[in-house]
Amino acid sequence: MESESSASSNAAECGATSAKGLSPQYAFWWGVILLLIGALLGAGLMRAFQPTRTVVPKRTGPLPVYGSVSDFTLTERAGDEVSRDDLMGRVWIADFFFTSCAGICPIMSSAMEGIQTRLADVDGVTLVSISVDPERDTPERLRQYAKRYHADDAGWWFLTGDKHVIYQLSQDSFRLSVEETPPDKRSAEVEDVLHSSKFVLLDQQSRIRGYYDGDDKDDLELLIADVKDLLKE
Incomplete structure (x- = not known):
């Protein structure tokens, strides 16, 4: 129990x-x-x-040297002739574009405007945009284009000149492709001129020290960091 x-x-x-x-x-x-x-x-x-933060990769040594840009004489939008000698002693960033380009060029020019803003308080830097359609891109046309992107007269040059000289400069000195599209191949999808979207960084001796994608935010952050490093050399 x-x-x-x-x-x-x-x-x-x-x-x-x-x-x-x-x-x-x-x-x-x-x-x-x-x-x-x-x-x-x-x-x-x-x-x-949370928004993604851009992390600029650390370099372990000096920037490489890819070669020197040969001398040239072109016309700036103000009508003045300029040459490589006018850039000696300055760090400069170059790109190739044309004003009637509806594809990558507006993106590149907007990116260059952003670089201009970021480096506004930094001395010793010049931005240089070179037209690959110089027959249509007259100084007057370049002036109108430059206004769209609030380009500083002294700090951001827009260059035009002889097409053969510019194409040779792009291909042989900057090592960037450029090719005029045959008239029968042009369309809304195919630009009149095919050219590189790279930004090129040059040092005070007009030596090429880096290539950067003009439409890549991380590359542009790296470019700005490299500019500041070059100014210390």
């Missing part, structure tokens, strides 16, 4: 425990676990919705 009574008592206790749920000790630890899971999920969501 005692064993039956004991069994009945144990069964009653088990029933009572089941009815009331977990013991306070178990409930406490389950609460801790749930809080930890919630905190981890919350942290993950916060990271997912």
Whole structure:
């Protein structure tokens, strides 16, 4: 009878425990676990919705030298003739474009405008945009184009001149492709001139020290960092 009574008592206790749920000790630890899971999920969501920060890679040594740009004489939008000698002693960033380009050129010029803003307080830097459609890109046309991008008269040059000289400069000195599209191949999808979208960084001796994609934000951040490094050389 005692064993039956004991069994009945144990069964009653088990029933009572089941009815009331977990013991306070178990409930406490389950609460801790749930809080930890919630905190981890919350942290993950916060990271997912935070804006991505651009990390500029660290260089382990000086910038490489890819070669020197040969001398040239071209016409700036103000009507003045300029040459490589006018850039000696300055760090400069060059690109090739043309004013009627509807594809990559506006993106590149907007990026160059951003670089101009970022380097506004930095002395010793000149931006140089060279037209690959010089027959149409007269100084007057370049002046109108430059206004669109708030180009500084002294700090951002727009150059035009002899097409043969410019093409040779692009291909032989800057090592960038440029090719005029045959008239029968031109369309809304194919520009009149095919050219590189690279920005080229040159040092105070007009030596090429780097190439950067004109439509890549990370590359442009690296370009700005490299400009500042060159100014210390």
